[in-house]
Amino acid sequence: MMSVSSDNFLSHHGNKRNRFGQMKAWRRMLLGSVSAILACMFLALIFEGVLRLMGYGYPTSFFLEDPNSGTVIENERFVWQFLSPQSHLKPHPFRFEQKRKQNAIRIFVLGESAALGTPEPSFSFSRFLERFLQHRYPERSIEVINLAMRGINSHMVRVIAHECIAYDPSLIIYYGGNNELVGWQAPGPDSRRTPRLEWIRMQQFLRASKSGQLIQSVISSMSSDPAVEQDMTFFHKHRLHPDDMRRQGVMDRYTKNIKETFEAVTARSIPLLVGTVVVNERDCPPLASLHREDLASLELERFDQFWKDAIEAESRGDWAMAASLFQRASEIDNRFAELHFRLARVLERQNDSVASRFHYQQAKDCDALPFRGTSSINAALKQVVEGLDADKINLVDLDDIVRTHPSSMNEVPGSPFFYEHVHFRFNGDYSMASYLFPFIQQMLDLPRKEPSEEATDLPALLDSARQLGYNPVLEAMMIRSMIQLQKGPPFLNQVDHSQRIEAMEKDFQKRYAEFGVVHFQGAVKWIQDAMQSHPNDWNLPFLAARLAARLKDAERAAVFASKARDLMPHASLIRITLAHYLTQSSQKEKARAELNEVLKRYPEHPEALAALGNL
Incomplete structure (x- = not known):
């Protein structure tokens, strides 16, 4: 039997210590750093667990269970994890049973303020769809639940989409893309680069944790900075040149967000209906314009002279001269948004519809305050949808459909559909629902009549107004609120702003002044x-x-x-x-x-x- 003396034992372990002591300095530092990081992570996990056991903080999920009824309701604090507890943004109220009834049609609508319905969510396109379905399929239980919110973008919508698939929707509708370049995580005046998506998600994950909520609360309590006022100075600082490299970074993030959103839905075999974004091009001038960054002083002088002469020609009704001068200015700087808008107007006066349409679109895409979804947004939507399983996802090119509508002069969407830049009027939301409805029937395999019969069987605009409670008094209240909105930032620097507001006020007085x-x-x-x-x-x-x-x-x-x-x-x-x-x-x-x-x-x-x- 082999024996080991105590001397040999101590000598053996002494050699181990000697070998550790002889390790290179960088290895000892690395080992020490890893150990410290692991210890900190362990303590952070314990701290997080303690806060959860104590019930500290607020819930961050979009959906909550109502303790009184057991139904699913909205979480009014949802956006706090992205913005701050001082934010007034909340989901529109909803309530539904956790388990969908056997014969029920449950549709979730995802998106931003245009999908929510602004200024009045009671008249969003989701409300029309609900009435259409109730009219056509009275034997079915119909739930069209609007999950859209004001002030959010694809980062938040992705989170909502991942949650809502757990509630057995029959179909999900996605309509969004107006808030990517101006909303949460959009490029700011102090950022030179667009943060990577991985960093944004990690940051948001930490903010949503109980520890992150506590840290944020402490920082807020110690801060004496006043709330940032979104006046014209604020928006002036947040202008974004159409050629700014950060725009592409935002588009890359948007594409990844919607791809993951759509994949999460279709992976569960849930039908997904995606609409391209429609915006007001004809009757909404750009909110801001910026010259080329490399524009030399002599070039700027020449541009300004052409610009001044063109505006004078336009004011006296010399459309041909104005168009020629605007085009000369465009040869110097073709990224100035207001130039495209003015050129589109004079070309329209000359009945050059093709060129006019092109410049209206350029005015939208070059807008330095891009509150309207650009052409790149719709291109990304089409690209992502084309790469997914066609049996589970369908794209409705709403932008293209609206352009062919008789009220879209020269195939350019304008005020007949919109109050201002992106928000639909009552008839605009009705049209959106009418365009989406046949696709819903197809994707849910609902009984259908012949197309001509199906179209006439839908409730007419007046019938829909009756069912939704819409009336001229509410119309007047909504128009008044949207006029007031356009009297403030960021609309103040638009072309002919004061004249357009004056025309709106006169039209309002003419139509509604006698209401009593x-x-x-x-x-x-x-x-x-x-x-x-x-x-x-x-x-x-x-x-x-x-x-x-x-x-x-x-x-x-x-x-x-x-x-x-x-x-x-x-x-x-x-x-x-x-x-x-x-x-x-x-x-x-x-x-x-x-x-x-x-x-x-x-x-x-x-x-x-x-x-x-x-x-």
Whole structure:
């Protein structure tokens, strides 16, 4: 039997220590660094676990389970992880059962403010689609749930899409791309490069963690910086030249985001309907223009002279001379957005529709404040869709369809469809739904008639207005709000801005100035009729409540708002509005109860806290 002496044992381990001590310095440093990193990660995980056990922070998922009903509802704090807890952006209220009924058609709509419906989500294209489906397939349970939000882009939509596939949708609709170059993670005045997608996602992951929420809260409490005002100075700093290399970086990220979004949906065999982005080209001048960065001073002088002479020719109606001079200026700098817009107008006057259409598109694509989806956005959508399984995904070229509509003069979309740059009028949303509907029927394999019969069987525009409660009084309120929007940034530097606002105001006065009490009462009755046909639609009593409030009938407004609250009891928007009407009608205790219900769910809700403090 072999024996090992204590001397040999100590000598053996002493050699090990000697060998470690003889390791090269860089190896010892590397080993020490790795050990320190692993220790920090271990401590961070423990800290994260403790915060979760303590219930610290807010939920970051888009969907939540309502503890009272077990239904799925929106998370009003969802955007905090991307922006900050001071953000007022919230999903539009929704509620649905976790398990889809056997005969139900459940459609989710993904996108931004244009898909949400602005200024009034009650009249988005998703609402029209819901009514179309209810009309054609009354034997089916219909759920068209609008998940679109104002102020978000493909980074957030990707997260929402990955979550919504768990709720067994029959189909998902994607309509988005207007907020990539100006929204979250868009190039700013202090950034020289576009952050990589991997870095953005890692950063967002850390911000969404409980530890990240705590750190963000501490930093916010220590910061005394005032909120950044988005005035014209702010937008001036955020102009982005059409040839800026960062634009391509944004497009690369957008392409990856939508590709992953579409793949996540189709991998679950969920039909996906994608629409190209439609924007106002004809009646929305560029928001900002920038010259070529390498433009020499002498070239700029020549450009300015051609520019001045062209505008003078345009003002006196000499379209041919104006076009010639604008084209001479374009030879010096063809990336100046306003030049393309003005040239498009004078070419249109000369009935050169092809050239005019080209320059309207160039004006959009060269806009230095690109709040409208550019041609590159639609090209990316088409490229990604073409690379996926055609059996599970379908692209509707809405941009091309709208261009062929009779109201699109010379195949250029304009004010007949839009309020301003991207947001649809009532008839615009109706048209979008009409274009999408046959594709929905096809992808869901729904019973269909002959195409000619199918088209005439859809509810007409007036019938849709009746079902949705839309009326001239609400139309006037919506138009007024959009005129007010265009009176401020970032619209102030548009071509002929003051003249266009003046024309809008005159048209508004001509059409709606005589509206009075009788018209508002008729509008409320119109909505009540729609409520009879659709008693479970919370949007209808909520619309009626706002009209009753305009009639200074706070008590009646509270009755309508209570009906909306009963249908959507979790929604803070409805409860806070109801509390306002209850306060106005001297029902302060009931108002207090509504506000306290909001604070049970959202203890930090600034509007609820402020309203409670005023009682």
